[in-house]
Amino acid sequence: MAYIGIDLGGTNIAVGAVNEEGQILSQVSVPTGASRPYQELVKDMAQCVKDAAEKAGLTLSDIKSVGIGIPGVAEEATGVVFNCTNLGWFNVPLRQELQKYIDLPVYIDNDANVAALAESYAGVSKNCRSSVMLTLGTGVGGGIVIDGKPWSGAHGRGGEIGHMTLIPDGVPCTCGNNGCVERYCSATALIRMGRQECFAFEGSQMLVRTGGDPEKLNARIVIDCAKEGDACATRVFNDFVRFLAMAINNITAFFDPEMIVLGGGVSGAGDFLLKAVEALLPRYQMFKALPIPKVAIAKLGNEAGIIGAAMLGKSK
Amino acid sequence: MAYIGIDLGGTNIAVGAVNEEGQILSQVSVPTGASRPYQELVKDMAQCVKDAAEKAGLTLSDIKSVGIGIPGVAEEATGVVFNCTNLGWFNVPLRQELQKYIDLPVYIDNDANVAALAESYAGVSKNCRSSVMLTLGTGVGGGIVIDGKPWSGAHGRGGEIGHMTLIPDGVPCTCGNNGCVERYCSATALIRMGRQECFAFEGSQMLVRTGGDPEKLNARIVIDCAKEGDACATRVFNDFVRFLAMAINNITAFFDPEMIVLGGGVSGAGDFLLKAVEALLPRYQMFKALPIPKVAIAKLGNEAGIIGAAMLGKSK
Numbered sequence: 001m002a003y004i005g006i007d008l009g010g011t012n013i014a015v016g017a018v019n020e021e022g023q024i025l026s027q028v029s030v031p032t033g034a035s036r037p038y039q040e041l042v043k044d045m046a047q048c049v050k051d052a053a054e055k056a057g058l059t060l061s062d063i064k065s066v067g068i069g070i071p072g073v074a075e076e077a078t079g080v081v082f083n084c085t086n087l088g089w090f091n092v093p094l095r096q097e098l099q100k101y102i103d104l105p106v107y108i109d110n111d112a113n114v115a116a117l118a119e120s121y122a123g124v125s126k127n128c129r130s131s132v133m134l135t136l137g138t139g140v141g142g143g144i145v146i147d148g149k150p151w152s153g154a155h156g157r158g159g160e161i162g163h164m165t166l167i168p169d170g171v172p173c174t175c176g177n178n179g180c181v182e183r184y185c186s187a188t189a190l191i192r193m194g195r196q197e198c199f200a201f202e203g204s205q206m207l208v209r210t211g212g213d214p215e216k217l218n219a220r221i222v223i224d225c226a227k228e229g230d231a232c233a234t235r236v237f238n239d240f241v242r243f244l245a246m247a248i249n250n251i252t253a254f255f256d257p258e259m260i261v262l263g264g265g266v267s268g269a270g271d272f273l274l275k276a277v278e279a280l281l282p283r284y285q286m287f288k289a290l291p292i293p294k295v296a297i298a299k300l301g302n303e304a305g306i307i308g309a310a311m312l313g314k315s316k
Numbered sequence: 317m318a319y320i321g322i323d324l325g326g327t328n329i330a331v332g333a334v335n336e337e338g339q340i341l342s343q344v345s346v347p348t349g350a351s352r353p354y355q356e357l358v359k360d361m362a363q364c365v366k367d368a369a370e371k372a373g374l375t376l377s378d379i380k381s382v383g384i385g386i387p388g389v390a391e392e393a394t395g396v397v398f399n400c401t402n403l404g405w406f407n408v409p410l411r412q413e414l415q416k417y418i419d420l421p422v423y424i425d426n427d428a429n430v431a432a433l434a435e436s437y438a439g440v441s442k443n444c445r446s447s448v449m450l451t452l453g454t455g456v457g458g459g460i461v462i463d464g465k466p467w468s469g470a471h472g473r474g475g476e477i478g479h480m481t482l483i484p485d486g487v488p489c490t491c492g493n494n495g496c497v498e499r500y501c502s503a504t505a506l507i508r509m510g511r512q513e514c515f516a517f518e519g520s521q522m523l524v525r526t527g528g529d530p531e532k533l534n535a536r537i538v539i540d541c542a543k544e545g546d547a548c549a550t551r552v553f554n555d556f557v558r559f560l561a562m563a564i565n566n567i568t569a570f571f572d573p574e575m576i577v578l579g580g581g582v583s584g585a586g587d588f589l590l591k592a593v594e595a596l597l598p599r600y601q602m603f604k605a606l607p608i609p610k611v612a613i614a615k616l617g618n619e620a621g622i623i624g625a626a627m628l629g630k631s632k
Contacts, residue, residue: 073603083603130470142570146462153572154446155607160569163602165562167484175602246481253476254458254570256469286479286491287389287399291471 002058003313004049004104006068007111007305010034010086013041014302015048017056017063018310022122024303026056034087039097041087046101065105065313068094069114069305073156079108082156107312111305113150113159115298116143117315118308119261123300128258132251133298134161136244136266139174140182144255149315162186166247184243187219187265193239194222197232204232223269241276248277249284252293263298270297318374319629320365320420322384323427323621326350326402329357330618331364333372333379334626338438340619342372350403355413357403362417381421381629384410385430385621389472395424398472423628427621429466429475431614432459433631434624435577439616444574448567449614450477452560452582455490456498460571465631478502482563500559503535503581509555510538513548520548539585557592564593565600568609579614586613 002025007014009032016027028051030044045068053063072084079095095106109117116125116133125131125145135141142161144151152158162182163175170179171192183189198207198214205225210216225233248260267273277295285292300307318341323330325348332343344367346360361384369379388400395411411422425433432441432449441447441461451457458477460467468474478498479491486495487508499505514523514530521541526532541549564576583589593611601608616623 073606082606128470144571151571153568154444154574154609155572157568157601157603157606157608158570158572160602164566164569165600168482168562177600177602246484250480250566251570252469252473253480254474254567255460255467256471256474258470284481284493285473286476286493287473290389290398290473292473293470 001064002056002062003064003310004052004066005306005308005310005312006045006049006066007309008032008045008068008070008087009305010071013045013048014306015045015052016306016310017052017058018307020314022118022307022311024306025058026052027306028052028055032087038087038089038092038094042094042097043101046098049102060102060104063104065107065316066098066102067107067109067114067309067312068098069111069309070094070108071111073110074108075156076152079106081108105313107316109150109152109309109312110141110143110159112141113143113152114308114312115141115263115300115304116145116261116308117150117311118300118304119263119298120145120148121311121314122307123261123304124296124298125259125261130255130257131259131261132161132255132257133261133263134185134247135264136186136262137264138186138188140186141264144257150312161247161251164247164250166243181243181247185240185247189243190219190222190236190240190266191217193236194233197236201232205230206233219266220268223266223272227272237276241273241280245277245280245284248281248295252285257293260293260295261298262295263304267297273297317378317380318372319380319626320368320382321622321624321626321628322361322365322382323625324348324361324384324386325621326387329361329364330622331361331368332622332626333368333374334623336630338434338623338627340622341374342368343622344368344371348403354403354405354408354410358410358413359417362414365418376418376420379420381423381632382414382418383423383425383430383625383628384414385427385625386410386424387427389426390424391472392468395422397424421629423632425466425468425625425628426457426459426475428457429459429468430624430628431457431579431616431620432461432577432624433466433627434616434620435579435614436461436464437627437630438623439577439620440612440614441575441577446571446573447575447577448477448571448573449577449579450501450563451580452502452578453580454502454504456502457580460573466628477563477567480563480566482559497559497563501556501563505559506535506538506552506556506582507533509552510549513552517548521546522549535582536584539582539588543588553592557589557596561593561596561600564597564611568601573609576609576611577614578611579620583613589613
């Protein structure tokens with residue numbers, strides 16, 4: 001028996017068959033074509049499900065369930081996608097629509113929750129009873145896993161780590177609040193803070209790498225320059241790490257998971273980021289003598305979307 | 317069958333027999349005498365357990381387990397109290413010591429977790445799948461209940477809502493950090509902010525009520541004056557509510573429990589506090605169209621300590 005996982009992104013729909021151990025057996029993908037009516041997207045998803053099963057040498061009778069990770073929020077009971085901004089979806093009956101083509105249980109969850117679940121079944125947090133994943137990308141996503149199940153809260157509001165307030169009355173956020181974690185711990189934050197340094201101090205290597213145009217700055221340049229010891233980039237990186245350590249400490253003080261997993265583009269900084277965070281975390285922790293949650297870099301990369309979506313079925 | 321709950325406080329040890337529904341059947345209490353060796357305290361606790369059972373017309377063979385709520389942190393596996401500052405306890409083998417007198421399972425947890433558990437079995441959050449309780453007293457305690465079980469985290473660090481950072485680089489906290497929730501959402505915070513107003517504006521009713529001595533200000537005076545419309549007290553109360561709403565929003569964004577329960581001395585302000593918090597909360601929430609966790613005032617009062625400790629056994 002196997003599971004099908006669907007990673008519904010703004011650019012591609014990636015679909016795979018996944019075994020009980022969370023290993024991908026086959027993979028297919030089609031462009032999302034996000035501007036089309038949702039019915040057409042779902043028809044493509046259904047075809048991909050069949051193709052992924054066939055490619056793995058399976059029929060639909062070998063498949064236990066289909067899971068979908070979406071860049072938005074869905075209601076567990078009904079399978080209705082409440083909100084999926086990138087696709088322009090509001091109140092889309094995704095489960096019901098997919099089941100017109102595929103007679104299998106369909107589970108839907110947020111892509112950050114799905115990534116956290118993938119890591120807990122087949123990645124760095126395997127065998128942890130509880131874990132919290134932060135995806136440090138354009139924004140900051142969050143996923144909570146308790147006893148092998150994703151936790152989205154009682155009203156689907158949970159895991160929104162990016163929109164916990166870090167700095168009251170701080171940088172305005174797209175969500176309407178100010179000072180959200182996302183504004184200080186994302187790739188976008190690294191770029192914003194890097195640009196400020198470029199404007200303030202002309203000598204930064206960051207400016208050299210962008211050919212003198214701060215608009216071309218990206219998170220990788222900031223991190224690379226910090227690794228190489230550029231003073232401005234180091235200042236930005238140290239601020240970033242301090243904000244991230246504060247955000248992690250708030251999660252630990254409240255929830256104290258067994259492991260904190262860092263994913264998303266910024267986590268590509270690997271050990272450089274991890275060591276800096278680990279060095280700072282103990283400073284914020286109460287009960288200095290108690291162990292601190294282990295912090296680790298996610299290891300499944302892009303495959304987390306398919307694996308985690310598939311494991312939604314296993315987690316039920 | 318029944319359970320025994322022990323509320324171990326700095327002043328009294330309160331012990332009661334509790335039935336399956338979380339109702340207290342009998343109650344006894346002795347002074348804590350916190351300066352004595354722990355062995356003597358535990359001997360008194362054991363006698364109280366026997367007395368509470370007898371008073372309820374039960375023998376120890378009718379008792380399933382003994383639970384203890386402590387103002388500190390214990391290790392679940394060993395029953396060792398890691399840290400209990402008020403009693404000067406460090407690494408006290410509480411379970412082992414009590415079992416010298418009482419041959420029953422003994423469960424130990426933090427008093428804020430225990431209060432949250434009590435409310436979820438017999439109080440305002442009864443029948444909620446998940447709830448988070450904030451005890452707004454001298455400090456701010458926190459308790460998390462998931463599916464009828466207290467959640468203390470993977471290392472016993474969980475539920476420390478009072479030590480999540482609310483205002484980075486804010487008011488110094490007893491824990492060594494700055495800007496903790498406890499410094500802005502406790503009775504102590506109301507008093508601090510009230511005194512500041514008294515010094516800044518001599519005309520406050522708060523100052524009149526203290527006979528002109530801001531040192532005599534307490535949380536009740538601040539709240540009473542705010543209720544009566546005193547401008548200074550209203551300013552303090554509004555700030556307090558804003559801080560509390562921000563703290564609650566951070567919990568909601570991360571965990572999204574079915575209910576947030578407010579307990580502790582400040583929650584005695586009742587509807588006056590509740591309405592103010594409810595009015596402010598929606599402003600901070602993402603996904604404006606999704607329901608918000610219900611906020612409610614705790615209803616078990618002092619009995620929560622015994623009931624929740626007893627229910628530790630039922631929750632296993």
